[in-house]
Amino acid sequence: MHGTSKEQPVRQDPPSPAGDGGATPLRGLSARLLVLTVIFVLIAEVLIFLPSVANFRNVWLQSHLDTAETASIVYLDSEDPMLSDKAQREFLSATESLAVVIREGSMSRMMASVKMPLSVDESFDLTVMRPFESVASALAMLVSTRPGIYRVFGPMKSRPAIIELVQEDGPLKAALRTYSRNVALLSLAISLITAALVYFALYLMIVRPIRRLSQNMTAFSQEPDNAALILAPSDRTDEIGVAERRLAAFETDLHRTLRQRQHLADLGLAVSKINHDLRNILASAQLFSDRLSNLPDPTVQRLAPKLLRAINRAAGYAQSVLAYGRAREAAPDRRPLGLRAIVEDVGESLAPESVGVEWFNEVDETLEVNVDAEQFFRVIMNVCRNAIQAMERAGPQALRRLTVTANHSGRVTELRVADTGPGIDAAVYGELFKPFGGSAQSGGTGLGLVIAAELVRAHGGTIGVEQTSPAGTVFLVTLPDRENGNDNDG
Ligand SMILES: Nc1ncnc2c1ncn2[C@@H]1O[C@H](COP(=O)(O)OP(=O)(O)OP(=O)(O)O)[C@@H](O)[C@H]1O
Numbered sequence: 001m002h003g004t005s006k007e008q009p010v011r012q013d014p015p016s017p018a019g020d021g022g023a024t025p026l027r028g029l030s031a032r033l034l035v036l037t038v039i040f041v042l043i044a045e046v047l048i049f050l051p052s053v054a055n056f057r058n059v060w061l062q063s064h065l066d067t068a069e070t071a072s073i074v075y076l077d078s079e080d081p082m083l084s085d086k087a088q089r090e091f092l093s094a095t096e097s098l099a100v101v102i103r104e105g106s107m108s109r110m111m112a113s114v115k116m117p118l119s120v121d122e123s124f125d126l127t128v129m130r131p132f133e134s135v136a137s138a139l140a141m142l143v144s145t146r147p148g149i150y151r152v153f154g155p156m157k158s159r160p161a162i163i164e165l166v167q168e169d170g171p172l173k174a175a176l177r178t179y180s181r182n183v184a185l186l187s188l189a190i191s192l193i194t195a196a197l198v199y200f201a202l203y204l205m206i207v208r209p210i211r212r213l214s215q216n217m218t219a220f221s222q223e224p225d226n227a228a229l230i231l232a233p234s235d236r237t238d239e240i241g242v243a244e245r246r247l248a249a250f251e252t253d254l255h256r257t258l259r260q261r262q263h264l265a266d267l268g269l270a271v272s273k274i275n276h277d278l279r280n281i282l283a284s285a286q287l288f289s290d291r292l293s294n295l296p297d298p299t300v301q302r303l304a305p306k307l308l309r310a311i312n313r314a315a316g317y318a319q320s321v322l323a324y325g326r327a328r329e330a331a332p333d334r335r336p337l338g339l340r341a342i343v344e345d346v347g348e349s350l351a352p353e354s355v356g357v358e359w360f361n362e363v364d365e366t367l368e369v370n371v372d373a374e375q376f377f378r379v380i381m382n383v384c385r386n387a388i389q390a391m392e393r394a395g396p397q398a399l400r401r402l403t404v405t406a407n408h409s410g411r412v413t414e415l416r417v418a419d420t421g422p423g424i425d426a427a428v429y430g431e432l433f434k435p436f437g438g439s440a441q442s443g444g445t446g447l448g449l450v451i452a453a454e455l456v457r458a459h460g461g462t463i464g465v466e467q468t469s470p471a472g473t474v475f476l477v478t479l480p481d482r483e484n485g486n487d488n489d490g
Pocket residue numbers: 382386387390419421422423424425428432438439440441443444445446447448449450473
């Protein structure tokens with residue numbers, strides 16, 4: 001055959017494994033964090049570098065002024081106003097200067113000077129040092145390539161005078177560059193170390209758990225019916241811990257819902273199949289029991305009609321389920337009926353299962369209810385059968401008494417089914433009326449009460465546990481009177 005078959009479902013590519021869960025390493029959260037940390041630390045280093053390079057320049061200049069001052073003190077007090085050429089050369093080389101001048105009041109004294117005319121490009125006054133100017137001038141020197149000459153002056157520490165140096169800017173530039181290079185290398189090292197530490201901390205605290213969350217979401221969303229994929233939350237108390245627990249709860253819920261749905265769908269199909277063939281089997285059973293009721297034996301005469309009624313009931317129900325198709329019950333076909341008779345009927349039907357159980361049908365002969373006979377029979381049947389099964393679980397010595405009472409007050413009929421069983425298991429109590437949720441007995445499907453509740457609701461009533469304890473349980477069914485007298489509009 002050529003071409004694609006129409007029955008083939010459209011293939012949906014599963015999300016790539018490197019989807020949100022396994023984000024590619026370079027574009028993931030962790031890589032971005034690493035890059036951002038390095039950038040932020042470098043910015044911080046630059047902000048620290050600017051004032052520090054300006055400070056370095058000022059300290060450098062001041063220390064040269066100090067050296068010159070120390071050297072000049074010896075000569076300042078001597079009688080000889082002029083230094084020899086040799087002394088001047090030594091003086092200048094010791095202070096890395098081209099000229100040294102001391103100004104005292106209006107007197108200005110040239111201590112030493114090279115023998116050539118000097119043209120000064122810039123002046124630095126260390127008495128007034130403005131931060132921004134210092135930074136700007138230090139940066140300008142760092143980037144300038146043209147050699148220049150500057151004048152720097154500041155107050156002397158040993159006397160009220162100003163000392164002034166004329167210097168080539170080469171040595172200062174070289175010192176500034178060495179300093180900057182060292183700071184840059186140091187900054188880089190610090191930023192890398194800090195970034196690595198911050199990164200690892202963030203990685204452990206945030207990135208890894210988030211990655212675990214996102215990987216889990218991806219895996220679970222691809223296979224939500226696999227319970228092994230439900231996240232196992234850590235015991236963290238922070239936001240991530242909260243997210244983990246919420247996600248785990250969500251996945252558990254979803255998983256349970258899906259399983260329940262699947263169960264219901266499987267069951268729906270099974271029920272339809274069973275019903276289909278059951279109808280035929282019941283039809284032959286009807287025929288046999290019909291023939292049976294013609295036998296003269298008195299026991300057979302007594303039991304055969306009950307058998308026939310039970311089979312008829314089953315056949316009718318199988319037929320109606322098939323007719324309505326799905327799990328939805330047919331709308332109740334309501335008629336006025338004696339409640340006591342229905343309870344009696346249930347007792348007889350349950351007789352084979354309730355050997356050893358004392359039955360008390362205390363419903364008043366005159367009490368009438370307006371209900372669908374078959375449906376209400378099933379309600380009482382399910383509740384009573386649960387009671388009998390519960391009492392059986394309590395062991396053979398335990399008291400087994402089942403009492404059905406009813407009263408009509410206001411516009412509501414209340415029906416109570418009380419047993420002397422062991423009480424409802426705490427584990428199933430909250431789930432009693434959820435499909436498959438509330439079965440604590442082996443062999444139970446957990447549908448009995450769900451069916452009963454659905455049927456009671458269709459009659460506008462309620463069903464619930466009135467009380468339960470190790471001494472027994474009471475189920476209460478309430479049934480409001482119909483608003484009008486019409487019987488068959490339900
Ligand atoms: N009278 C009761 N005393 C103690 N437990 C009860 C009583 N009635 C119901 N239960 C508990 O509630 C559970 C749910 O009852 P339900 O009738 O919905 O399902 P089931 O009896 O387990 O199965 P099935 O679908 O066959 O009826 C029972 O398994 C039982 O544990």
